Amino acid sequence: MQNYSLADTYIKPLDPAEHELALETKNLKVFYGDHEAIHGASLQFERYKITALIGASGSGKSTFLRSLNRMNDLVDKARVTGEILYRGLDINSDKIDVYEMRRHIGMVFQRPNPFAKSIYDNITFAPRRFGEKNKKVLDEMVETSLKQAALWDQVKDDLNQSGLALSGGQQQRLCIARAIAMKPDILLLDEPASALDPISTSQVEDTLLALKDHYTIIIVTHNMQQAARISDYTSFFYSGTAIEFDETRKIFTRPQIQATEDYVSGHFG
Numbered sequence: 001m002q003n004y005s006l007a008d009t010y011i012k013p014l015d016p017a018e019h020e021l022a023l024e025t026k027n028l029k030v031f032y033g034d035h036e037a038i039h040g041a042s043l044q045f046e047r048y049k050i051t052a053l054i055g056a057s058g059s060g061k062s063t064f065l066r067s068l069n070r071m072n073d074l075v076d077k078a079r080v081t082g083e084i085l086y087r088g089l090d091i092n093s094d095k096i097d098v099y100e101m102r103r104h105i106g107m108v109f110q111r112p113n114p115f116a117k118s119i120y121d122n123i124t125f126a127p128r129r130f131g132e133k134n135k136k137v138l139d140e141m142v143e144t145s146l147k148q149a150a151l152w153d154q155v156k157d158d159l160n161q162s163g164l165a166l167s168g169g170q171q172q173r174l175c176i177a178r179a180i181a182m183k184p185d186i187l188l189l190d191e192p193a194s195a196l197d198p199i200s201t202s203q204v205e206d207t208l209l210a211l212k213d214h215y216t217i218i219i220v221t222h223n224m225q226q227a228a229r230i231s232d233y234t235s236f237f238y239s240g241t242a243i244e245f246d247e248t249r250k251i252f253t254r255p256q257i258q259a260t261e262d263y264v265s266g267h268f269g
């Protein structure tokens with residue numbers, strides 16, 4: 001594989017006067033033991049937009065994404081430095097209540113992972129744990145989040161069926177519904193469609209496009225067409241560095257950096 005300079009980067013700045021920011025990282029580094037997997041990423045994420053993180057396997061996309069709601073806290077030997085600014089707070093600080101923060105910054109994983117419970121219980125599990133007991137409120141929450149995840153019409157007649165009885169695409173939309181039941185501001189998705197067939201993938205993409213009205217979405221994807229189809233901004237990661245960040249149409253038509261150009265045009269390596 002050709003070696004590209006990690007110093008050669010282009011990160012388009014988003015002027016906060018014109019672009020409301022939902023989240024921003026400043027010099028974010030992630031270490032696994034002595035290995036520095038992310039080399040000081042400073043990226044901005046605009047509110048109510050979809051930002052795609054692309055790059056070859058091992059370039060650090062998932063590591064970066066996981067750090068945005070401190071999932072790396074759960075990874076042995078992982079250490080994160082730098083700032084992750086959300087509503088003026090650095091969520092990487094020791095003073096942050098991580099469980100409370102994750103209500104605002106939710107995550108959906110690569111493989112659909114519904115609980116072995118009913119559809120209703122999948123969605124109400126976390127809200128009940130956070131103290132919501134009112135049946136009417138919970139019912140509304142189930143209906144709203146299933147509607148937002150474009151699953152309501154398919155499951156409304158049997159909310160007691162097991163989440164595991166749904167198709168893969170439906171399970172992933174149930175996981176999205178479960179994540180948005182907590183009304184987060186930001187949804188992090190790590191290759192949410194990679195385990196799905198093309199029809200389910202397209203349904204999940206439609207769901208994400210519809211969710212953009214209410215949520216800021218940051219998505220890791222290996223699928224270049226998917227990034228081009230659904231995202232407003234794209235960041236290209238190479239060897240632990242956010243090499244380029246710009247509007248998606250620019251990344252795919254006129255990238256500033258050779259490594260990005262080679263990656264998006266399939267001439268990488």
Ligand SMILES: Nc1ncnc2c1ncn2[C@@H]1O[C@H](COP(=O)(O)OP(=O)(O)OP(=O)(O)O)[C@@H](O)[C@H]1O
Pocket residue numbers: 032037055056057058059060061062063064075076
């Ligand atoms: N739990 C871990 N422990 C140690 N090293 C890790 C761990 N997770 C990831 N890494 C290392 O960090 C680097 C970035 O990996 P990461 O999984 O973030 O890349 P990625 O771009 O998401 O890859 P993929 O597209 O294959 O998921 C790699 O060198 C990887 O080996």
